[in-house]
Amino acid sequence: MSKISSYPSKPILEGSDILIGTSAENGQTKNFSVAALSYFAINTWLSNLSWQFIILEPDPIERAAGTISFENFGGQNTAWSDVTKIYINTLMPNGTASINYLSRLIGKAIIFGDRNDLDGYGVFTFDSLTQESGSVYSMSLTYKLGGGVIKALHYYGIQIDVDAIDTDKNYVFSQAVASSIWTVQHNLNKFPSCTMVLSTGQQGYGDVKFIDENNLTITFAGATSGKAYIN
Secondary structure, eight states, rough: OOGGGGGGOOOOOOOEEEHHHOOOOOOOOEEEEHHHHHHHHHHHHHHSSEEOOOOOOSSSOOTTTEEEEEETHHHHHGGGGGGGGEEEEETTTTOOOOOHHTTTTTTTTTEEEEEOTTOOEEEEEEEEEEEEEEEEEEEEEEEEESEEEETTOOOOEEEEOOOGGGOOOOOEEEEEEEEEEEEEOOOOOSOOEEEEEEHHHHHHOEEEEEEEEEEEEEEEEEEEEEEEEOO
């Protein structure tokens, strides 16, 4: 056999390209496609950062590390809107644990994202996490929205829904017609601070009265116009 260095190199690989290697199963020389090796490497990486959905039938004795499943397994092509509870093994295949990570998500809006399909996702309120046995827990969920269906052997990431994170809300109210009382409906669902800037460019000073968490009035000594910055 010629030396490997004597063969021409191929800088750009294709999935159908074949490599020669040794099988760990029996020590025999085997052919391996680049596509198969890539698939193995990606799934090995995903298995330590995501959870594989298992539908095994008949039911296995234990729920494997790094997996999610329904109480009685099965569930291929289940709509996200039908999901209220998921069983999850918080021990990952590489020996690390995810329980502390998941515990921090309780009470928040989370996303189950299909690593194989970006349009396959479910958004839920993560209501509770209950230990069932050892590293296996059940996640109680309230459905909010989703796309696609849950699929067997796909890997799912679990993360917080950043769109549901409360940010500092604000509202700018404009009073175009001069008035001694500005009536402001800000709908911020809180009792905010108010800064008034008059049409002259000067800061205005008025008496702020909160009607409720979404409405207030600002009373000035005389009729004036301008803007109120509600934070």
